[in-house]
Amino acid sequence: MAVYTQVSAEALGAFLARYDHGELLSAKGIAEGVQNSNYLVETTADRFILTLYEERTSTEDLPFFLDMLDHLASDGNPVPRALPDRDGVAIQQLAGRSACLIEFLTGVSVSHPTAAQAYAAGAAMGHMHTSLAGFAQTRANPLGADTWQPFLARCGRAIDSIEPGLFDRTEAALASVLAQWPRDLPIAAIHSDLFPDNVLMLGDRVTGVIDFYFACTDIRAYDLAVMHTSWAFDGNGENYNAAIGKALIDGYAGQFALSDAERGALPILARGACLRFLLTRAWDWLNTPADALVTRKDPLAYWRRLEAYLKDDLFA
Numbered sequence: 001m002a003v004y005t006q007v008s009a010e011a012l013g014a015f016l017a018r019y020d021h022g023e024l025l026s027a028k029g030i031a032e033g034v035q036n037s038n039y040l041v042e043t044t045a046d047r048f049i050l051t052l053y054e055e056r057t058s059t060e061d062l063p064f065f066l067d068m069l070d071h072l073a074s075d076g077n078p079v080p081r082a083l084p085d086r087d088g089v090a091i092q093q094l095a096g097r098s099a100c101l102i103e104f105l106t107g108v109s110v111s112h113p114t115a116a117q118a119y120a121a122g123a124a125m126g127h128m129h130t131s132l133a134g135f136a137q138t139r140a141n142p143l144g145a146d147t148w149q150p151f152l153a154r155c156g157r158a159i160d161s162i163e164p165g166l167f168d169r170t171e172a173a174l175a176s177v178l179a180q181w182p183r184d185l186p187i188a189a190i191h192s193d194l195f196p197d198n199v200l201m202l203g204d205r206v207t208g209v210i211d212f213y214f215a216c217t218d219i220r221a222y223d224l225a226v227m228h229t230s231w232a233f234d235g236n237g238e239n240y241n242a243a244i245g246k247a248l249i250d251g252y253a254g255q256f257a258l259s260d261a262e263r264g265a266l267p268i269l270a271r272g273a274c275l276r277f278l279l280t281r282a283w284d285w286l287n288t289p290a291d292a293l294v295t296r297k298d299p300l301a302y303w304r305r306l307e308a309y310l311k312d313d314l315f316a
């Protein structure tokens with residue numbers, strides 16, 4: 001579920017009255033997503049997404065996210081813009097939250113991508129990286145490599161309740177990854193969370209790239225590594241699909257030239273990405289009650305991926 005904040009029909013009607021996008025016909029909460037509250041809103045003019053930003057999205061960073069979306073949309077990327085009201089204001093207040101009315105994009109996210117879909121998604125990331133070369137704003141990555149050790153310390157030995165020995169194994173893996181972490185690769189604005197559920201598709205065509213609320217400035221090739229960890233394995237991280245992995249990289253490289261240094265760093269970047277998602281999932285696992293409405297994501301699915309990247313060079 002992801003409707004934490006309820007919005008009354010009266011409040012939504014008054015909100016929509018600030019725009020020239022028709023009158024309210026219906027509003028339905030969207031179950032997917034865990035971070036923010038999302039509604040599908042239909043008006044007499046069109047359909048929209050209404051997002052109310054919950055505490056996990058830092059609202060002071062909203063201008064960065066929205067400007068990045070505007071920049072990408074202006075350059076032909078299929079990303080949703082937040083719409084300005086009649087006074088040019090895009091970030092509003094609604095039901096005690098910051099809120100935006102966002103363009104609705106068609107398409108569905110695929111749970112078992114084919115190689116052709118992975119190729120298209122890799123190409124969509126390559127296109128975004130090409131466009132973002134001209135985007136000057138920056139935002140430090142709040143979940144970047146330098147934060148992982150303090151993050152593990154915050155989780156503490158409670159992490160062993162997920163699986164005995166997990167703290168020590170994670171600590172050792174982290175030390176090894178950080179010792180090899182590349183410090184001289186190109187840095188740029190990146191999505192940093194381009195999982196299959198954040199790509200909308202119709203057949204083999206990408207119709208939407210969404211959920212930019214982890215977007216930040218970090219190693220550009222790290223974005224591709226994150227994508228590889230999330231697309232090229234099954235959900236529980238047990239099976240690697242080499243055809244998907246290759247299609248992602250080929251699709252990306254067809255749009256944006258990967259340097260030899262970036263290509264060579266993908267294995268270590270992917271291991272880092274595994275630790276980033278292992279840690280945030282472990283934190284959520286420990287801090288979300290088992291009976292909460294939000295489905296917790298399995299941290300160990302990322303430990304299994306890490307083991308696969310340690311065992312073989314999956315980018316060879």
Ligand SMILES: Nc1ncnc2c1ncn2[C@@H]1O[C@H](COP(=O)(O)OP(=O)(O)OP(=O)(O)O)[C@@H](O)[C@H]1O
Pocket residue numbers: 002030032033034035036037038049080102103104105106109197198208210211213
């Ligand atoms: N612009 C859009 N057009 C169409 N559907 C959208 C759009 N934005 C979001 N959605 C739908 O809403 C769902 C939730 O959106 P999103 O993934 O951004 O949620 P979230 O809670 O912010 O993020 P997270 O996935 O990190 O939990 C998506 O799975 C998609 O179905």
Ligand SMILES: N[C@@H](CCO)C(=O)O
Pocket residue numbers: 193195214277280281297
């Ligand atoms: N995509 C992440 C959640 C948001 O960071 C995960 O699956 O763990």
